[in-house]
Amino acid sequence: MPRDVLRVCALYPDLMNIYADRGNLQVLERRCAWRGLGFELTGAGIGEPLDPAAHDLIYIGGGQDRDQALCAQDLASPAKRDALHAAAAAGKVVLAVCGGYQLLGHGYAMGAERLPGVGLVDLETVREDGPRLIGNVAIEVELPGLDGPGVLAGFENHAGRTRLGPGAQPLGRVLAGHGNDGADGREGVRSGNVVGTYLHGPLLPKNTWFADWLIATATGREPGALAPLDDTLESGAHRAARRAAGL
Ligand code: GLN
16 A cells, blocks of 8 residues: 655764755645645754654765764664665665765775665675765666666766675766776666665755655655646756756
8 A cells, every 4th residue: 555655764864964865855845735745854863863764765975084983883883774674675775875885785995984875785885085976967777667778867976986785776877977986887786676876966866766765665656646737947956967967
């Protein structure tokens, strides 16, 4: 039975919110409201509990290395780690952007320091010498329930290089930009309803088709079952982001 309220928990909403990643939450809220669906937003910061049964979508934005370090310890604490694993195992949607994405894996090595990851997906991130991976980016993505591949366009800025282990599948194929490590042509990770990506933008205002996939999946609907919206402005934003990436 599809749910008529999308219940979102933002993890570390103050610390993990680089490039106004909070805009992703506003898009989810508006697109629910425009369709007559409810939207509930809860925040869970450092030391605060996460109830895996109380949310349909768990969101982590991007962050600077120093803010990530604070969050990493908390996310890897048994209470948060177990709750996040329980949510993922129950098919809840997890969306993590950039710094949040890096924390989904086994760890993030920053020189002599290694931040623990929450171990939800098989990936490792390393901050290497060499330039930050910065710029507009576009990837081709295939998602269950959609007719064909779609394009996600956004902006990336990360020092960490992420390498997927054999147990992980990328979210998409790089069409333009750097992606996970600037070399292997892969971007992000997806394991069932757990999605990680380097795309800011923020991601969802520029890619509302993906916002709708998240809403549908998190509320137990087929993507095609959501009422269509007038996306004239949103389509323009998507086209502009694609053009910026050189598509
Ligand atoms: N601090 C991380 C890095 O530089 C992630 C940055 C971000 O979230 N934009 O790799």
